[in-house]
Amino acid sequence: MHKTITLKVNGSLETVSVPADRRLLAFLREDLQLTGVKRGCGEGECGTCVVLLDGEPVNSCLMLAVEADGREITTVEGLAPSGRLHPLQEAFIRHHGVQCGFCTPGMLLSATALLQRSPHPSDEEILTALEGNLCRCTGYTQILAAIRDVADSRTT
Amino acid sequence: MAHRLIGQDVARVDALEKVTGAARYIEDLVLPGTLVARVLRSPKAHALIRRLDTRRAREVPGVRAVITGPDFPFHVGIYMVDQTIFALERVRYVGEPVAAVAATTAEAAEQALRLIEVEYEDLPALLDVEEAARPDAPLIHPGIGDYPHAGYIHPRANSNVANHFKVRKGDTAAAMAQAVHVIENRFRVPQVQHVPLETHGVIARQDPAGRITVWSSAQSPFTVRSLLANCFGTKLQDIRVIAPYVGGGFGCKAGINLEPIAVALATRTGGRPVKLIASREEETYAIVVRQGLRAHIKTGLDQSGRILAEEIEYLWDCGAYAGYGVNIVRASGYTLAGAYDIPNLHGDSLGIYTNRPVGSAYRGFGMQEIHWAVEQQMDLCARAAGLDPLQFRLLNGWRAGSTTTTGQVVTAGTGRLDLCLEAVAAEIGWHDPPAQDTRPLLPGRRRAKGIACAVKAPAMPNNAGSGATIRFNEDGTCFLLFSGMEIGQGVGTVLAQIAAETLGIGMDQVKVMGLPDTDYSPYEWQTVASRITWSDGNAVRAAARDCLTQIQTIASQVFDVAPDEIAVDGRLVVDQRNRKALPLERFVHGYARPDGTVIGGIVSSCSTFVPQDIIHLDPETGQSPKPVASWTLGAQAVEVEVDVGTGELTILKVAAAYDAGQVINRGTALGQLYGGVVQGLSAGVLEELVLDGTGRTLNPSLTDYKIATVRDIPQQTVGLFVETPQEDGPFGARGIGEHTMIPTPAAIANAVHEATGVRIRSLPLSTENVFLALRAAGVKE
Numbered sequence: 001m002h003k004t005i006t007l008k009v010n011g012s013l014e015t016v017s018v019p020a021d022r023r024l025l026a027f028l029r030e031d032l033q034l035t036g037v038k039r040g041c042g043e044g045e046c047g048t049c050v051v052l053l054d055g056e057p058v059n060s061c062l063m064l065a066v067e068a069d070g071r072e073i074t075t076v077e078g079l080a081p082s083g084r085l086h087p088l089q090e091a092f093i094r095h096h097g098v099q100c101g102f103c104t105p106g107m108l109l110s111a112t113a114l115l116q117r118s119p120h121p122s123d124e125e126i127l128t129a130l131e132g133n134l135c136r137c138t139g140y141t142q143i144l145a146a147i148r149d150v151a152d153s154r155t156t
Numbered sequence: 157m158a159h160r161l162i163g164q165d166v167a168r169v170d171a172l173e174k175v176t177g178a179a180r181y182i183e184d185l186v187l188p189g190t191l192v193a194r195v196l197r198s199p200k201a202h203a204l205i206r207r208l209d210t211r212r213a214r215e216v217p218g219v220r221a222v223i224t225g226p227d228f229p230f231h232v233g234i235y236m237v238d239q240t241i242f243a244l245e246r247v248r249y250v251g252e253p254v255a256a257v258a259a260t261t262a263e264a265a266e267q268a269l270r271l272i273e274v275e276y277e278d279l280p281a282l283l284d285v286e287e288a289a290r291p292d293a294p295l296i297h298p299g300i301g302d303y304p305h306a307g308y309i310h311p312r313a314n315s316n317v318a319n320h321f322k323v324r325k326g327d328t329a330a331a332m333a334q335a336v337h338v339i340e341n342r343f344r345v346p347q348v349q350h351v352p353l354e355t356h357g358v359i360a361r362q363d364p365a366g367r368i369t370v371w372s373s374a375q376s377p378f379t380v381r382s383l384l385a386n387c388f389g390t391k392l393q394d395i396r397v398i399a400p401y402v403g404g405g406f407g408c409k410a411g412i413n414l415e416p417i418a419v420a421l422a423t424r425t426g427g428r429p430v431k432l433i434a435s436r437e438e439e440t441y442a443i444v445v446r447q448g449l450r451a452h453i454k455t456g457l458d459q460s461g462r463i464l465a466e467e468i469e470y471l472w473d474c475g476a477y478a479g480y481g482v483n484i485v486r487a488s489g490y491t492l493a494g495a496y497d498i499p500n501l502h503g504d505s506l507g508i509y510t511n512r513p514v515g516s517a518y519r520g521f522g523m524q525e526i527h528w529a530v531e532q533q534m535d536l537c538a539r540a541a542g543l544d545p546l547q548f549r550l551l552n553g554w555r556a557g558s559t560t561t562t563g564q565v566v567t568a569g570t571g572r573l574d575l576c577l578e579a580v581a582a583e584i585g586w587h588d589p590p591a592q593d594t595r596p597l598l599p600g601r602r603r604a605k606g607i608a609c610a611v612k613a614p615a616m617p618n619n620a621g622s623g624a625t626i627r628f629n630e631d632g633t634c635f636l637l638f639s640g641m642e643i644g645q646g647v648g649t650v651l652a653q654i655a656a657e658t659l660g661i662g663m664d665q666v667k668v669m670g671l672p673d674t675d676y677s678p679y680e681w682q683t684v685a686s687r688i689t690w691s692d693g694n695a696v697r698a699a700a701r702d703c704l705t706q707i708q709t710i711a712s713q714v715f716d717v718a719p720d721e722i723a724v725d726g727r728l729v730v731d732q733r734n735r736k737a738l739p740l741e742r743f744v745h746g747y748a749r750p751d752g753t754v755i756g757g758i759v760s761s762c763s764t765f766v767p768q769d770i771i772h773l774d775p776e777t778g779q780s781p782k783p784v785a786s787w788t789l790g791a792q793a794v795e796v797e798v799d800v801g802t803g804e805l806t807i808l809k810v811a812a813a814y815d816a817g818q819v820i821n822r823g824t825a826l827g828q829l830y831g832g833v834v835q836g837l838s839a840g841v842l843e844e845l846v847l848d849g850t851g852r853t854l855n856p857s858l859t860d861y862k863i864a865t866v867r868d869i870p871q872q873t874v875g876l877f878v879e880t881p882q883e884d885g886p887f888g889a890r891g892i893g894e895h896t897m898i899p900t901p902a903a904i905a906n907a908v909h910e911a912t913g914v915r916i917r918s919l920p921l922s923t924e925n926v927f928l929a930l931r932a933a934g935v936k937e
Contacts, residue, residue, distance in 0.1 A: 036177020
């Protein structure tokens with residue numbers, strides 16, 4: 001069974017017919033070719049498939065595409081819409097918060113949502129925001145430094 | 157000499173692609189007409205295949221190929237050829253490939269798998285390594301005596317011993333008899349999993365002439381090529397391997413893994429590509445894991461606390477196949493006693509087949525496991541001798557003039573363990589009482605410090621080589637080609653720094669062309685063993701020197717000075733004697749004289765590095781004056797808080813120091829260090845693959861197999877680098893990638909013992925295990 005849904009993805013309105021059982025992760029990766037959304041486990045445990053749904057981070061492997069009908073989705077491809085990097089992207093580069101890169105899109109989106117919600121987060125808030133995003137390479141230290149840098153340099 | 161780029165914190169050349177989601181990994185690649193592959197895996201730990209019927213599976217609409225063992229009875233293995241693509245007649249672990257399907261959709265492939273009929277006849281499953289090691293144990297590989305293997309691997313016919321490495325140094329029995337203190341202990345390490353966030357994946361396609369192209373999440377595209385050629389009986393030129401970005405390797409994507417299954421299917425699909433991506437469950441137990449270890453160590457000390465003699469047995473649980481694991485057995489043999497100077501050693505490192513998941517390379521290549529034993533044993537020895545653990549290590553650890561396990565003489569250029577120990581001791585405040593930090597000690601909590609050393613050498617064939625190519629463009633920029641895989645460590649950045657520093661040009665003039673294609677890229681043996689900065693770095697440095705010499709030769713004729721009076725400075729070529737300069741671009745594609753004639757050609761170089769001086773180990777004594785390319789030494793000190801009521805550990809601080817020879821990139825070196833410490837800590841306090849009595853893995857998901865999250869990291873990690881140049885390293889550099897995770901669990905265990913008086917000899921130091929150990933010892937709040 002298919003259903004027609006309308007949603008905004010990275011600022012663009014899309015109206016598409018999708019199978020009712022298609023997961024949001026597969027819809028974004030395979031139908032919209034947004035391969036910055038990563039599949040790490042498919043079970044909501046690793047956070048590599050995190051996208052923003054109306055600004056809030058969700059594991060796209062645990063949602064159906066039809067649940068995004070009428071909503072707004074941001075993937076890592078939407079973080080630098082005009083080619084100008086998001087301050088978090090710049091900070092991840094500056095602080096070596098990137099190694100293999102597989103967790104990076106999800107990490108960036110969880111951190112983006114945090115700083116939108118709480119521009120000057122406490123350390124505890126940062127840990128809470130990232131605890132669903134696994135990273136096997138960095139030991140998290142340089143990722144935390146990158147997020148802290150952006151938070152501390154904000155004027156508002 | 158001061159460097160412009162070496163040692164600096166240069167931004168990663170691959171970071172922009174990765175923060176924008178543009179970086180492509182294997183699952184992101186889509187070729188027209190791609191079929192989906194699925195693998196039928198054994199539900200039995202040890203059984204004979206009595207009947208295998210695929211007829212119903214072939215009738216599923218959309219199915220294009222169904223293959224089983226008898227279709228491709230081909231053998232595979234890197235150091236010992238003990239495995240077939242699919243089980244033949246016998247399955248040896250739960251998860252072993254039995255059949256595979258390629259279909260137009262995942263649903264069709266999965267339906268076909270369900271329709272493959274297999275009848276098994278159970279055999280006794282050997283799930284305990286000590287049982288499997290008994291002389292009368294049933295044989296898991298009756299054909300072991302006939303398996304081809306590298307000359308330095310020693311399997312034992314009619315047994316489950318896949319490799320036996322012996323160390324016989326000095327007269328251990330006589331020296332042990334002289335000892336004032338004899339300390340004897342046993343330690344255990346369970347199987348764990350690598351948990352790369354990207355699971356294994358491969359795409360294979362056969363062209364009409366029969367040539368195979370493979371895209372793979374591989375650490376070692378050239379080794380995949382050679383092992384595929386061995387497996388399928390083709391020439392190397394008939395196989396092409398292309399590697400996109402790899403989403404974490406840690407050893408599990410070294411050697412060869414899923415590639416033969418995809419290639420076998422691709423030969424039956426009429427040229428349609430076949431894509432095989434592992435599920436997280438397959439990743440957890442069906443491909444490869446880290447070997448388990450049982451260690452038995454007996455140490456004899458003299459009155460002053462010097463180690464006189466040591467007897468060690470390492471019993472490695474290789475799992476069902478040991479093609480790669482046999483070399484871990486060997487590496488832990490020649491590194492038997494860790495970084496300690498022991499004149500009399502008697503050691504046996506034994507790799508044992510069991511019916512458990514397949515053990516393979518994992519960051520550290522056996523070293524975290526043996527250091528779990530050795531570094532706790534050293535603490536126990538220190539206590540017996542009445543010495544402080546730091547003092548004991550400084551007394552017995554390697555220094556210039558020491559001999560290693562294999563009788564190699566340590567020199568000043570080997571690296572400085574003493575400086576690493578002193579650095580971490582100073583940073584952690586070793587001699588101070590436990591810190592009264594911002595959180596006062598709550599009732600029932602105890603704090604203490606622990607320390608441990610690390611040593612490791614690259615484990616590789618003696619002639620493992622690296623190639624590098626530099627090609628100058630007309631505008632004075634250049635391409636840098638190499639095949640060290642970008643698996644997160646930042647290889648491209650470090651190699652570009654080495655090229656730019658050597659050539660005298662800027663990072664913006666070097667375009668990194670990593671991510672190899674075996675048809676076009678320079679050769680690289682494997683991206684393993686912390687050897688790429690050193691080995692690829694040497695190849696890149698040679699290519700850059702060659703290009704610089706070409707430029708100097710041309711410019712010396714233009715400026716009429718000696719070649720060594722010519723320097724490159726960014727985009728200029730400078731005559732240093734007469735202080736004249738001309739644009740670099742005029743020299744790199746033939747210098748045009750005013751009369752129209754030309755000097756020189758296109759500046760370019762293909763260079764290689766192959767170590768020349770590694771000497772085989774004696775098979776009976778394990779002795780060699782130069783068994784490995786290099787050693788890297790380090791130490792970690794930790795401060796830990798133990799909740800005596802619950803057994804929970806809080807890691808307050810880790811101080812880690814490594815003798816890197818010369819740090820090439822401070823940011824990526826620290827990245828390796830922070831990442832290694834947390835991966836080490838994760839194995840130390842969280843991780844264990846749990847099997848039931850039938851060999852089935854009980855925690856095959858990230859729900860039940862936990863790795864460190866951002867909440868589990870130390871409250872503070874301080875990374876320190878000692879820099880004693882490696883004589884044959886690029887700018888003096890040596891590898892540190894694996895070493896960063898080696899000593900962490902032992903350092904934590906030593907701290908727990910200091911805090912509570914309880915010695916925990918089995919990993920992991922999970923809350924439950926610590927709680928049970930404290931209760932068993934009668935330690936209460």
